[in-house]
Amino acid sequence: MLGILMMTSCQNGKKQTRQETEEEPSKPNVVIFYLDDLGYGDLSCYGATEIRTPNIDGLAEGGVRFTDGYATSATCTPSRYAILTGMYPWRNKGAKILPGTAPLLISTTQKTLPKMFKSQGYATGIVGKWHLGLGTGQIDWNRHISPGPNEVGFDYSHIMAATQDRVPTVYIDNGDVVGLDPEDPIEVNYKENFEGEPTALTHPELLKMKWHHGHNNSVVNGIPRIGFMKGGEAAKWKDEDMADHFLEKAQQYVKDHKDGPFFLHYTLQQPHVPRTPHPRFAGKSGLGPRGDVILEADWVIGEFMKTLEEEGVLENTLVIFSSDNGPVLNDGYVDGAEELKGNHDPKGGLRGGKYSLFEAGTRVPFITYWKGRIQPRVSDALICQMDLLASLAKLAGTEEKDTDSEEMLSVLLGESDKGRESLVLEATSRTAFRKGDWVMIPPYEGPALSKQVNIELGNADEFQLYHLTDDKEQQDNLARSEPEKLKEMVTGFEAIRGKDYGTTEQLELK
Incomplete structure (x- = not known):
């Protein structure tokens, strides 16, 4: 009788524990889709009429579509640094567009998004473009490459070293070049x-x-x-297969980690140059290769979302979609992007583009989606990719302090419209200041227009002040007619950027 009672008690105890486990919500997975050079107006959910992006539109229609979502920077390396570290990239003088042979930009002792997730029991992975440097100096591509993504918090990494248009043109899996023939060593020189x-x-x-x-x-x-490359013939990627290649790796990552919380940073190469759509998409957009690779990226995202659903993790996964900076049409290759764009406006009515301090340089598509948790809406909250570190830390059950990242989980989930009060924006080491509905650009030397890429850079010999609610296209400079507002903006800018930046002195000279 005693044995029966003990058995019943143990069985009841196990049952109670199992019920408590079932009732206790599991930590959600997090996936970040990070595109490359995708503009504010490149998606149909952001107003594009000449191209249709149904899978990305599905995220926007089922989640939060931000109208004031920003990268920190108008170029790739600085933005990628900020999203992973929660720090303004201008605080690191090395955070500029890097060659393929650059050493690792992120210190292995720094706080990072993947390190935060790992501390909370998450598996962490990155698939796609890296462009944050590798190693500590001269890289031997024929041996294990370290430090890299794995040393800043990623358990798994399958990446290209820099960009599709830079050598070495090989994939790197957890620090090792994929498919390398030891008899045909790789040499790289910039x-x-x-x-x-x-x-x-x-x-x-x-x-x-x-x-x-x-x-x-x-x-x-x-x-x-x-850059220059010799050897490594067996390891070289086939450009037209790159989207499929990275998709397969991302899908496999989900399948391998579906039983536990995971964080996946899925960094697509589209629509960065060279634009090399798979034959399935070549000519499909009517806008040339740039439009074709946007369609390809939309398809990739649709296929990946199917995998989340098929593996039973869709309803426990927060999906975040954005781009590292604004658009550029001719960025080094003659591929018809400018000539074939027709009525398509990649800037979405904004001024500037990649490399620019004007809005189109850093204001980018920004979407959050979580099936069954986020209610569909459009949000005008000011938010930055840099804020993901503090916000996702709260989601994971911890907190991150002593960074530039602001905790905005309720904003990401569509439960609040209280975004940032202000944000310093950056383009090729020049900085500007957004606060409320206003943006201030200090005077900068240099050309107003980059003739190579046909983009206005934001340089002028006087202060620029724009009220974005009334002047989305930044055509009416109010610096002279609103001197008190200009002074307020300069003061707020210097409070973050530092007095030694010299903006006050510039203002007094004017």
Whole structure:
């Protein structure tokens, strides 16, 4: 009888524990889709009429679509640094567009988004573009490469070292080049070519894609690149297969980690140059290769979302979608992006673009989606990718302090419209200031227009002050007619950027 009672008691105890476990909500998975050079107006859910992006639209229609979502910077490396560290990139003088041979930009002792997730029991992975440097100096591509993504918090990494238009044109899996033949070692140099190796200048007959500016070094798969590379033939990627390749790795990551909380940073290469759509998408957009790779990216996201559903984790996954900076059409190759755009406006009515301090440089598509948890809405809250560190820390059950990241979980989930009060924006080491509905750009030397890429950079010999609610296109400079507001903006800017930036002195000179 005693044995029966003990057995019943144990069984009841197990049952109670199981019920408590079932009732206790599990930590949600987090996926960040991070696109490359996608503009505020490149998606139909953001007003594009010449191109349809139904899968991304589905995220927007079922989640929160932000109208005031920002990258920190108008170029890729700084934005990627900020989203992973929660820090303004201008605090790190090395946070500029990096060559493929640059050392790791993020310190292995820094706080990072993947480290935070790991501390809370998450598996952490990155698939796609990296462009934050590797190693500590001269890289030997034929040996294990460290430090890299794995040393700043990612359990798993399957990446390209820099960008699709830069050498080395190989995939790197957890620090090792994929498919490398030891008898054909890789050599990379960004200053001089290797003797006898063809380039776009010496062998133009090898090209299937013409270069416009800056892309006339080594030729891989008929595409001229930035930098020189020798060897590694068996390891070189096929550009047209890149989207499928990274999709397969991302899908497999979900399948391998569906039983526990995971964080996946899925960094797509589209629509960065060179634009090399798979034959399934070539010519489908009517806007040239740039439009085609946007359609390809939309399809990829749709396929990945199907995987989340098929693996039974969709309703326990927060999905975040954004881009590292604004759009550029001609960014080094002659691919018809400018000539074939027709009525499509990648800027979405904003001024500027990639490299620019005007709004189109840093204001980007920003969407959050969580099936069954987030209620569909449009939010005008001011929010930045840098805020993901503090916000997702709260979601994971912890907190992150002593960074520039602001905790905005309720904003991300569509439960609040109280976003940031202010934000410092950056473009190629120049900075501007957004506060409320106003943006201030200090005077900067340099050309007003980059003729190479046909983008207004925001440089002027006087202060610029715009009220964005009334002047989305930033055509009416109110710096002279609103001196008190200008002074207030300069004061707020210096409180964050530092007095030594010299903005007050510039103001007094004016």
